[in-house]
Structure formats: structure tokens, C-alpha cells
Amino acid sequence: MTVADEATDAGQPRRRSPSMADVAREAGVSGQTVSRVSTGRPNVDEDTRNRVLAAMRKLGYRPNSAARALRSGHFRNLGVIMFTLSSFGNMRTLDSIAVAAAAAGYSITLIPVQHPTQGEVTVAFSRLSEQAVDGVMIIIEAHALDEADIELPPGLPVVVVDSSARYQYPVVDTDQAEGARLATEHLLDLGHHTVWHISGPVHSYSAERRRNSWAETLAAHGRPVPDVIVGDWSSDAGYRAGLELAARPEVTAIFAANDQMALGVLRALHERGRAVPGDVSVVGFDDMEESKSFWPPLTTVHQSFEEVGRHTVSQLIEEIEGAPPSSVSVLVPTELVVRASSGPAPRHPITDA
Amino acid sequence: MTVADEATDAGQPRRRSPSMADVAREAGVSGQTVSRVSTGRPNVDEDTRNRVLAAMRKLGYRPNSAARALRSGHFRNLGVIMFTLSSFGNMRTLDSIAVAAAAAGYSITLIPVQHPTQGEVTVAFSRLSEQAVDGVMIIIEAHALDEADIELPPGLPVVVVDSSARYQYPVVDTDQAEGARLATEHLLDLGHHTVWHISGPVHSYSAERRRNSWAETLAAHGRPVPDVIVGDWSSDAGYRAGLELAARPEVTAIFAANDQMALGVLRALHERGRAVPGDVSVVGFDDMEESKSFWPPLTTVHQSFEEVGRHTVSQLIEEIEGAPPSSVSVLVPTELVVRASSGPAPRHPITDA
DNA sequence: TGGACTCATGTTTACGTGAACATAGCCCGA
DNA sequence: TCGGGCTATGTTCACGTAAACATGAGTCCA
Structure with missing residues (x-):
């Protein structure tokens, strides 16, 4: 181990995580080649690729998502705006959103809103616009947002769940x-x-x-x-x-x-x-x-909250990845589950007033 | 299509969001001064600050979190690793984590784990390490993680919720x-x-x-x-x-x-x-x-899931912001709520075998 | 009155990455 | 045999920000 990293062994364990440059040096290639391997480009010689991968493993290289996002302009991250103490159903929806997003290679950032007041919501939105998100899902059932001049960064894709259909955005909801x-x-x-x-x-x-x-x-x-x-x-x-x-x-x-x-x-x-x-x-x-x-x-x-979540994510990602901003709304069907709490009307029902 | 830039006309002025430089030009100051205003530094003349703020508003400036993170090395973002279809309680905990984090100026990234198998969990962790997080909370009640050689980026602060006390990390849990x-x-x-x-x-x-x-x-x-x-x-x-x-x-x-x-x-x-x-x-x-x-x-x-969430966040942020990695664990007290489902033993209890 | 301060502001630079462009070796058909 | 096109790889640069350092104007006390 004659590598420079370990050189500072005594006092400070060299904390900075290894960058592309370190990997490049280790593998004897240029940084760009490391980048190509890292992003899975095809035009890299099998031999070189393996050498780079080995170097990555050896150094414990992890791509720096901030640099990547800065360079590429997208974050592979979706925002979810949601009320706190939200309903059981919304939680289930959130859950399936998280799973669907992960499956698509996106992560989820949660932006909680404490009270359904206009002010709070606006704050959440403005906080959001500083966040590193490629798109936003809004799970807020309240009317509160109705007349809001919601100030979202223009061009930021949005999908609304379980809420007003009066938005300008596509809506996914249970029927x-x-x-x-x-x-x-x-x-x-x-x-x-x-x-x-x-x-x-x-x-x-x-x-x-x-x-x-x-x-x-x-x-x-x-x-x-x-x-x-x-x-x-x-x-x-x-x-x-x-x-x-x-x-x-x-x-x-x-x-x-x-x-x-x-x-x-x-x-x-x-x-x-x-x-x-x-x-x-x-x-x-x-x-x-x-x-x-x-x-x-x-x-x-x-x-099916699961279905709602899945549709929401796929709709959002579709838009993010270049599809025309569809205003198509999705209605997820429901199903009656008959158990023991319902039965025939009593023999002599009293017809009401 | 000729030029790919914003020079384009009719429909979409492909607008890059304004940067510090744009604000600086608008306000007639240097970029650094904009940065100072943006980060709330005190040493800016009141007059200048107002001019800059006005320029920000006019242009709709939002700091670019990716650049900020790249430059400063931290993200103001916390990861939460959690099972999907998690229990009611974990959801409540998550909720209060989100609120506490927001109050402290951090956002929350959700990393869902689908099955409590070692493989899945490891994948979640490795995905996490590419994420832009300053620290991690683990809400996984399973033994599965016990013997895991959990591969977390070294030095990444971690707090564990509602789980094994055998971790090397601090634990917050209900008593x-x-x-x-x-x-x-x-x-x-x-x-x-x-x-x-x-x-x-x-x-x-x-x-x-x-x-x-x-x-x-x-x-x-x-x-x-x-x-x-x-x-x-x-x-x-x-x-x-x-x-x-x-x-x-x-x-x-x-x-x-x-x-x-x-x-x-x-x-x-x-x-x-x-x-x-x-x-x-x-x-x-x-x-x-x-x-x-x-x-x-x-x-x-x-x-009190709320209390658990609050403690978890504050413990994690404390460590992120420089406190020595405490191994102190927090136990949140419980309380008996007596309602109608419990009462005196029947008169002639049959003592068991 | 001068020099050592303070304080607002400007200039330079590097963070890690990936697009754009450059180069060099190779194959293939005329 | 030559040139055009292809592939693997290298070089340069900019993304937007903030730290470090530089500058210049004002302040205060000996």
C-alpha cells in the first residue's frame, strides 16, 4: 500500500472519499474513461473496463451525486409533498411510491407540510424548489391549495394524488x-x-x-x-x-x-x-x-393504494424523461369487499320521513 | 433545430434557471456578495443586501443545491432506511422524523427495503452511499441486519431506531x-x-x-x-x-x-x-x-412515536454537525392507558395448570 | 497624524463530473 | 494501397457555488 491516500495514516484518516481522478490514477486511465465505466457506456474495452472496476472496488469509489447532478442537471430524485399525520391511506400510497421510484432508479425526498394553511404550503413549495428534485408529487387532500398561486419552478413536472382535479397538473386517484x-x-x-x-x-x-x-x-x-x-x-x-x-x-x-x-x-x-x-x-x-x-x-x-402509487410514479417519470406533459388523469378502480357488517334490511323497516 | 440554446423562439424558451452570476449582474455586485446574502452571512451592508434580495426576487433565483453540496460537501439531507409496508408505528415515527428534520432545515430521503433479506438490505445501503445524505436513520426491526457486514461509507453518521441494540450505532427506541x-x-x-x-x-x-x-x-x-x-x-x-x-x-x-x-x-x-x-x-x-x-x-x-422521531433526528444532526459520535442510546418512556377492555378477574378464576 | 484595526466587497479558485471535441489505431472496400 | 469510417481513449472545459485571499475605505486611539 504505497498509495497516497494512506500516507496520512497517523493523525487524520484521510476522509475525503475517492474521486474519479483517484480511480483513474489507480487504473492508469483518464478520468473520462472512469466516467464512461461509471455510467455504463458501451464503448469501453472489456479489459479496460475490468481494470477500472477493480480500481473502483479497491478504493471504495462512489460517484458523487452532487457533482453528477450539477453537471447533468438532473438528480434522479422525486419530491413528495404531504401532510404530516396523514391518513392511513396516504401512508400506504407513499410506501408504494417509494418502492416504485426505487425500482425506477429514483429516490424520494419527503417534504412534510404541518398545517393545511396556505402559508405553510407555500413555504413547503419554496423549500422544495431549492431541493434537488426532478419532479414533484403532491398528496394533499385539502381545498387549501385550490386558489393558491403555487409557485413552482416553471417546467418542473408535477403529478397530483388524491386531490382536486382543478389543478393544471395530471391527477392520479382512486375512483x-x-x-x-x-x-x-x-x-x-x-x-x-x-x-x-x-x-x-x-x-x-x-x-x-x-x-x-x-x-x-x-x-x-x-x-x-x-x-x-x-x-x-x-x-x-x-x-x-x-x-x-x-x-x-x-x-x-x-x-x-x-x-x-x-x-x-x-x-x-x-x-x-x-x-x-x-x-x-x-x-x-x-x-x-x-x-x-x-x-x-x-x-x-x-x-388499491399500491396502484395509485405506481401510476403516480410512472406518470411523473414519464414526463421527466421527456414525454410531453400529459394532462391525462388516472382513475384506479375500486372493489366492494362484502363481510359481515352488512345484511338484509330488518323485516319491518320504518320508512323514514 | 439550429442552436440548442435559449436563442430558440416560439414555444419553449428553454430557460436555464438563473444563477448567482445572473443575480450579481442584475444587482451590480459580485457573485460572492450574492452568495453571502444567500447564505445569510452578517457582513453585508443593509443596502446591498436589499438590492441583492430584490434582484433575486425579480429573477426568481433559487440556489442550486447540487452546486452548493458539491462545493460545501454537505447536503442538508438525511436518509431513512425502512421496510416497505412497515408497521403503523414506524410510519408515525417516519412522520415525526420528517417534521423534525424539516424544522432543522434538513430534508429526508426515503430508501425503501422490500424484503428483510440480507441481499436487499445491502443493496439499499449501497444505493444509499451514492445518495446525497449527511447521515442515515435505520428503521428496521429485523434481526436480519444483525450479522450483516453493513457496508456504509466510513464516517457516515448513523442512528438506529427500534431495533437491535447490538449495533455499533446509537439507538433510539421506546422503552x-x-x-x-x-x-x-x-x-x-x-x-x-x-x-x-x-x-x-x-x-x-x-x-x-x-x-x-x-x-x-x-x-x-x-x-x-x-x-x-x-x-x-x-x-x-x-x-x-x-x-x-x-x-x-x-x-x-x-x-x-x-x-x-x-x-x-x-x-x-x-x-x-x-x-x-x-x-x-x-x-x-x-x-x-x-x-x-x-x-x-x-x-x-x-x-410516543413523535418523541422517538424527534430524538432520532436530533441525535443524528448533533453528530453530523460535529459532536463526537455518541453511543448514547435513548429510551422513550411509555404510559399505560386504561380503558374498558380490562377489568377485575372473574369471581372464581380457574387457576391454571 | 499615522498606523493598526474593522468591515464591506471583489477576485480567484476548486469541488467531481460528463459533454464536446480531439486523437490515434484499426478495418474494409475500391 | 489509400482514404473514409469506426472504436477506444484522452484533453479541455463549464456546471453554480463558497472558501480563501485580496482590496480599499473608514475608524479609533496613541
């Missing part, structure tokens, strides 16, 4: 309307006269679309559309709504806008002694891991 | 042992003769520590230690274990290693007609959002 329709029709098919709905918060587009679809489905079947109870996705809100509905004997079918609220509804119904599904049927939305273990196991609408 | 002790003693205090345990998977350190602490606590009170039932954190596994335990009349107290398995236990007990907590008391671990809406609301051990 919320289809899911809500499936849930509602399932209950009607079981003979229920109508279906009560516990909705997600007003600022959420997903909630809005599920709510609209539920109402439209009832109307299409000529059924009365009961007043909506607005929740906030939490099981607590579901519980409160459930208490309210449990007190009304005419309620026989409840469609909660997510599984957590459905869980709260189940608890309220149990507490009030109303049998599920004997007296009241309950259907949720999401099909979270735990739903099949609720008591009783929950009938719900399955949505 | 699993305390939590399991609290749960077990709570049940003993209620008069139960002993406590059955449904454990997490064998490869998990968290599971191991909870299991050990449960057994030690029973032993310390001179109680028999029943055979452990091993689950996999899922509510399904809890359900299966619950069916098994429901069939044994001597079982009056169950401590599940997480809330999801506890949920499955509750379902099994309901199905078998065993009253909770009348016949059987159930305690979980995690205190997830939904646990208070279980039927009945679940007594469980609260752990």
Missing part, C-alpha cells in the same frame, strides 16, 4: 365515485330503503366525491337523500355520528366514508344495543388491514 | 420493557392469576423485548409463565390466537404485543361469546388512533 356507488348500491340491493352517510371533512376532495356519488346514487334509485353527517375521518367522529344515528330507529344502513369512522359507528351501535347487521348495516371505505378483524368484520370498499 | 411491565402488572393488579401473551414475530427485537419483560414481570411476581403464542403483528394473527385462547376457560387476561393483534383477539372473544372484560381482560400495545374506538375501547400501552 372515489365508483366506490361510493358500489357501497350505496350494495346496501340498497340488500333491501334498505335508503342509506345514511358519514362524510369526511368538508375540505377534502375525496370526501366530497364520495359524498356526491352517494347522493347521486340514491337519487338515481329514487330514494330519499338523508342529511349528511360530517366527520373528520377519525374513529371518534364516527363514534359521535354513530350515537346520533343509533338513536333513530329508522336508520338501517350506514355508509361511512372511511373504515376508521365505520369502526366508531360499530362501537356506538354496540353501546346502544343495536345489532350489526341485524338492525343496522354498516359499510366503510378503504379496506384497511384491520377492517376484517372489526366486530363484526367490516364490509367496505377496497382501494 | 419496550417498561411498557410490557406496565401492561402485565396492570392485569395482575386487577387480580388475574397470570397473563397470557401474544407476541410479535420472532425476528423482531421489539417483540422480543416485550416478551421478555412480560415473562420477567410474571416471574418477579411468582406467577406461572404460560406458553407464548407467536403472532406477526396482524389482526388476523391476533384473531387466530384469540380463538385458541378463548377455548381455554382458565384464560382471563391477555396481553397482546400490539393493538392490531388485540383487535383480532377481541373479535375472537366476541365470536366465542366470552365477555370482555367480564370473562377475559385484554391489553394491547401502541395506543393507535383507533384503539379507543375498539369494542370495547382498548386498554393499551401508549408509546
Whole structure:
């Protein structure tokens, strides 16, 4: 080991990681040849390539991504803007985004937004524009962004997930309307006269679309559309709504806008002694891991967060890598999962007012 | 197409984003002064600073993080290595890591690992070392890493979360042992003769520590230690274990290693007609959002993922910013949350074999 | 009043990489 | 046999930034 690196052995272990130049020297080639090997170019002699690879291994060479990015102008890195304490579903989506991105050779930078205020979001965006990202995914369900003059670096590709369709960007989302329709029709098919709905918060587009679809489905079947109870996705809100509905004997079918609220509804119904599904049927939305273990196991609408994540990444990367900025939106289909929380309407249903 | 530059006309003025030099020209100062303003150095005349800031705004200048990183040698970016489809708790931890990092001016890069095989993990690490990170957090509960010759760039700061303490790196984790002790003693205090345990998977350190602490606590009170039932954190596994335990009349107290398995236990007990907590008391671990809406609301051990995330980030940043590589580990305390799923032992408990 | 300060600002340079261009050896067909 | 084209490799340079050093103007006290 007569190499210069180790020369400073005594005091400071030479910390600087080896550069292309070091490898070039070691392998007896030019830096450019190292670069060619490093980026997998074909026009390098097999012999030379092996010599370079050996030198890389020997020195523990790792390409410097900063220099690479500076030179080439792209980072192989995607930004994800997301609310903190985000919903279960968004987390699943994030997860599949990370996997899909890694598979495509991209990494993921997380930009958390704490509060859905315009200011916070704008800050996140401006922080983002200093970040080394080639594109951005926005997973923010709130209306808050609607009128925002979102200041993104011009030309930065963006894909929006689970949010307003009013953006100028392509949107990937679960087919919320289809899911809500499936849930509602399932209950009607079981003979229920109508279906009560516990909705997600007003600022959420997903909630809005599920709510609209539920109402439209009832109307299409000529059924009365009961007043909506607005929740906030939490099981607590579901519980409160459930208490309210449990007190009304005419309620026989409840469609909660997510599984957590459905869980709260189940608890309220149990507490009030109303049998599920004997007296009241309950259907949720999401099909979270735990739903099949609720008591009783929950009938719900399955949505594929994995698919949403995959589509989002592929759409974004496509745009980054030169495809024309498509404004095509993707709707991922849903599926009704029938379990034990829904059943035929009671023999003598009290038709409502 | 003639020239590839921005000289082009109609549609896309292929605009390179403005650099320091552009701002300097606009403001009539040197690039170095722009740099000083950009990095917030104090020694710039107020007047000049304003002129520069105005020029930045006018041109829409954003510092180029790649160049900055290349020049300064650090990225203000932290890597998180994490399993996909990670547990609810890990997601919460990730969330609070992202927030804490953002507050400290760092961003987060997610490196997902798909399978807990040695190969996959090694790949993730090597991918990481090409990444632009100043430090790494590892959130992997598996033993898999134990004997791994994890090849990390030497000198890269690392903090491990929720995993083996056998690493050479500092560890931040919930005080699993305390939590399991609290749960077990709570049940003993209620008069139960002993406590059955449904454990997490064998490869998990968290599971191991909870299991050990449960057994030690029973032993310390001179109680028999029943055979452990091993689950996999899922509510399904809890359900299966619950069916098994429901069939044994001597079982009056169950401590599940997480809330999801506890949920499955509750379902099994309901199905078998065993009253909770009348016949059987159930305690979980995690205190997830939904646990208070279980039927009945679940007594469980609260752990603060937020605190774990905060400690992890601050420990890592401390080391990055020059503190000596501390090997100090942090244990975040837990708290017992008593709800309705646990109660006094039945009047005539059948003392076990 | 002069010289040793301080402080704002400018000039030069290097960080590691890869595109563009340059060169040298080789093959192949006319 | 020659020249054109091909391949492997080398040389030069710029990407945008910030550290190091340089400069010049003002300040303060002996």
C-alpha cells in the first residue's frame, strides 16, 4: 500500500472519499474513461473496463451525486409533498411510491407540510424548489391549495394524488365515485330503503366525491337523500355520528366514508344495543388491514393504494424523461369487499320521513 | 433545430434557471456578495443586501443545491432506511422524523427495503452511499441486519431506531420493557392469576423485548409463565390466537404485543361469546388512533412515536454537525392507558395448570 | 497624524463530473 | 494501397457555488 491516500495514516484518516481522478490514477486511465465505466457506456474495452472496476472496488469509489447532478442537471430524485399525520391511506400510497421510484432508479425526498394553511404550503413549495428534485408529487387532500398561486419552478413536472382535479397538473386517484356507488348500491340491493352517510371533512376532495356519488346514487334509485353527517375521518367522529344515528330507529344502513369512522359507528351501535347487521348495516371505505378483524368484520370498499402509487410514479417519470406533459388523469378502480357488517334490511323497516 | 440554446423562439424558451452570476449582474455586485446574502452571512451592508434580495426576487433565483453540496460537501439531507409496508408505528415515527428534520432545515430521503433479506438490505445501503445524505436513520426491526457486514461509507453518521441494540450505532427506541411491565402488572393488579401473551414475530427485537419483560414481570411476581403464542403483528394473527385462547376457560387476561393483534383477539372473544372484560381482560400495545374506538375501547400501552422521531433526528444532526459520535442510546418512556377492555378477574378464576 | 484595526466587497479558485471535441489505431472496400 | 469510417481513449472545459485571499475605505486611539 504505497498509495497516497494512506500516507496520512497517523493523525487524520484521510476522509475525503475517492474521486474519479483517484480511480483513474489507480487504473492508469483518464478520468473520462472512469466516467464512461461509471455510467455504463458501451464503448469501453472489456479489459479496460475490468481494470477500472477493480480500481473502483479497491478504493471504495462512489460517484458523487452532487457533482453528477450539477453537471447533468438532473438528480434522479422525486419530491413528495404531504401532510404530516396523514391518513392511513396516504401512508400506504407513499410506501408504494417509494418502492416504485426505487425500482425506477429514483429516490424520494419527503417534504412534510404541518398545517393545511396556505402559508405553510407555500413555504413547503419554496423549500422544495431549492431541493434537488426532478419532479414533484403532491398528496394533499385539502381545498387549501385550490386558489393558491403555487409557485413552482416553471417546467418542473408535477403529478397530483388524491386531490382536486382543478389543478393544471395530471391527477392520479382512486375512483372515489365508483366506490361510493358500489357501497350505496350494495346496501340498497340488500333491501334498505335508503342509506345514511358519514362524510369526511368538508375540505377534502375525496370526501366530497364520495359524498356526491352517494347522493347521486340514491337519487338515481329514487330514494330519499338523508342529511349528511360530517366527520373528520377519525374513529371518534364516527363514534359521535354513530350515537346520533343509533338513536333513530329508522336508520338501517350506514355508509361511512372511511373504515376508521365505520369502526366508531360499530362501537356506538354496540353501546346502544343495536345489532350489526341485524338492525343496522354498516359499510366503510378503504379496506384497511384491520377492517376484517372489526366486530363484526367490516364490509367496505377496497382501494388499491399500491396502484395509485405506481401510476403516480410512472406518470411523473414519464414526463421527466421527456414525454410531453400529459394532462391525462388516472382513475384506479375500486372493489366492494362484502363481510359481515352488512345484511338484509330488518323485516319491518320504518320508512323514514 | 439550429442552436440548442435559449436563442430558440416560439414555444419553449428553454430557460436555464438563473444563477448567482445572473443575480450579481442584475444587482451590480459580485457573485460572492450574492452568495453571502444567500447564505445569510452578517457582513453585508443593509443596502446591498436589499438590492441583492430584490434582484433575486425579480429573477426568481433559487440556489442550486447540487452546486452548493458539491462545493460545501454537505447536503442538508438525511436518509431513512425502512421496510416497505412497515408497521403503523414506524410510519408515525417516519412522520415525526420528517417534521423534525424539516424544522432543522434538513430534508429526508426515503430508501425503501422490500424484503428483510440480507441481499436487499445491502443493496439499499449501497444505493444509499451514492445518495446525497449527511447521515442515515435505520428503521428496521429485523434481526436480519444483525450479522450483516453493513457496508456504509466510513464516517457516515448513523442512528438506529427500534431495533437491535447490538449495533455499533446509537439507538433510539421506546422503552419496550417498561411498557410490557406496565401492561402485565396492570392485569395482575386487577387480580388475574397470570397473563397470557401474544407476541410479535420472532425476528423482531421489539417483540422480543416485550416478551421478555412480560415473562420477567410474571416471574418477579411468582406467577406461572404460560406458553407464548407467536403472532406477526396482524389482526388476523391476533384473531387466530384469540380463538385458541378463548377455548381455554382458565384464560382471563391477555396481553397482546400490539393493538392490531388485540383487535383480532377481541373479535375472537366476541365470536366465542366470552365477555370482555367480564370473562377475559385484554391489553394491547401502541395506543393507535383507533384503539379507543375498539369494542370495547382498548386498554393499551401508549408509546410516543413523535418523541422517538424527534430524538432520532436530533441525535443524528448533533453528530453530523460535529459532536463526537455518541453511543448514547435513548429510551422513550411509555404510559399505560386504561380503558374498558380490562377489568377485575372473574369471581372464581380457574387457576391454571 | 499615522498606523493598526474593522468591515464591506471583489477576485480567484476548486469541488467531481460528463459533454464536446480531439486523437490515434484499426478495418474494409475500391 | 489509400482514404473514409469506426472504436477506444484522452484533453479541455463549464456546471453554480463558497472558501480563501485580496482590496480599499473608514475608524479609533496613541
